[in-house]
Amino acid sequence: MKKLIALASALGIAGMLALGTAAAQTTDYPNKPIRLITPFPPGGGTDVVARIIGEKLAELLAQPVVIDNRGGAGGSLGTEQAARAPADGYTLVLGSTATHAVNPSLYSKVGYDPITDFVAISQVASTSLLLVVRPTLPVKNVAELIALSKTMPAAAGLTYASAGPGSAQHLGGELFKSLSGANLLHIPYRGAGPAMADLLAGHVDMMFDTMPSAMPQARSGKLRMLGISSLARAADLPAVATIAETVPHYELVSWWGLFAPKGTPPAVVERLNGAVKRALASRDLQDKFKAAGIDGNWSSSADFAALVRAEVPKWRKVIEQSGAKVD
Numbered sequence: 144m145k146k147l148i149a150l151a152s153a154l155g156i157a158g159m160l161a162l163g164t165a166a167a168q169t170t171d172y173p174n175k176p177i178r179l180i181t182p183f184p185p186g187g188g189t190d191v192v193a194r195i196i197g198e199k200l201a202e203l204l205a206q207p208v209v210i211d212n213r214g215g216a217g218g219s220l221g222t223e224q225a226a227r228a229p230a231d232g233y234t235l236v237l238g239s240t241a242t243h244a245v246n247p248s249l250y251s252k253v254g255y256d257p258i259t260d261f262v263a264i265s266q267v268a269s270t271s272l273l274l275v276v277r278p279t280l281p282v283k284n285v286a287e288l289i290a291l292s293k294t295m296p297a298a299a300g301l302t303y304a305s306a307g308p309g310s311a312q313h314l315g316g317e318l319f320k321s322l323s324g325a326n327l328l329h330i331p332y333r334g335a336g337p338a339m340a341d342l343l344a345g346h347v348d349m350m351f352d353t354m355p356s357a358m359p360q361a362r363s364g365k366l367r368m369l370g371i372s373s374l375a376r377a378a379d380l381p382a383v384a385t386i387a388e389t390v391p392h393y394e395l396v397s398w399w400g401l402f403a404p405k406g407t408p409p410a411v412v413e414r415l416n417g418a419v420k421r422a423l424a425s426r427d428l429q430d431k432f433k434a435a436g437i438d439g440n441w442s443s444s445a446d447f448a449a450l451v452r453a454e455v456p457k458w459r460k461v462i463e464q465s466g467a468k469v470d
Contacts, residue, residue, distance in 0.1 A: 177206060179235050180237070181212050181221065182220065186337075191356065217310050218307070235415070239398065241306075251468075263402055264401040266440045267400050267401060267419060268399045273436075275349065275357045275367065284384065299326075301326065301328065302348045303347065307331050308331050310331075311353060315395050355437055358380075369386075371386065400447055419441055420441045
């Protein structure tokens with residue numbers, strides 16, 4: 144009997160020590176570098192957002208935030224890696240409309256569940272898409288683009304690049320096709336960066352790209368802007384018409400946000416959410432976002448989780464209607 148009491152006492156002490164260690168680890172979080180998985184290659188909108196928010200979070204948390212680009216399968220590969228990472232707050236992922244709302248319906252298997260495999264920390268940013276074309280394409284507006292596409296052979300069409308199946312660029316093109324009747328041919332890449340490189344080289348005709356990626360190239364004259372995917376014209380681009388002015392009901396807004404693997408301690412999630420809120424309140428970060436055509440958007444963890452739950456069925460319907468599917 145004495146041995147049982149001694150064993151129980153030892154186990155109790157061990158349990159208390161383990162709880163104390165876990166509490167201490169949470170209390171002094173973070174005490175080492177944080178890995179931020181960016182599930183697309185460098186050069187695209189997700190990478191731009193990750194580097195801007197990562198730099199500010201590193202300053203506020205007093206620890207390096209290491210950007211880890213893990214592209215492939217429309218963002219699914221890097222996102223799955225994040226889902227399988229230790230739930231200690233030291234591996235995060237910058238998820239997006241593509242990874243957490245579109246891919247689960249687009250792909251037959253993505254390797255993660257956007258709702259049950261993650262803890263939503265906070266939304267970070269959102270942006271509209273810009274419809275940009277190579278400067279040598281003989282069109283000046285959306286109506287001329289649609290008309291030109293309809294002169295192309297049925298099996299061909301104007302080519303539009305995307306960051307991969309299910310990306311915002313892909314769905315932007317599919318939505319445009321379904322609403323306008325334009326004859327377009329989808330050319331997928333392993334990220335927005337490689338897609339943009341081929342557009343700049345003139346290998347494809349056009350792209351529906353996020354403003355952080357497309358706007359600098361358009362302002363430099365390397366691409367021509369034809370339209371924006373929001374329902375209202377952008378304050379910084381008042382001369383650029385909305386696509387909806389020519390194609391009624393066309394609207395697409397892409398968002399980004401931070402997620403942690405399920406099981407991440409609530410105190411860590413709260414710490415990170417607060418850091419995002421302070422980051423987005425800073426003038427220097429907002430200036431960087433504005434220059435890239437990005438809107439900063441903080442949200443509570445609960446509100447961000449609710450957004451994801453609402454977005455999944457919304458995009459499932461769009462995918463079913465478009466017929467887009469990747470096995």
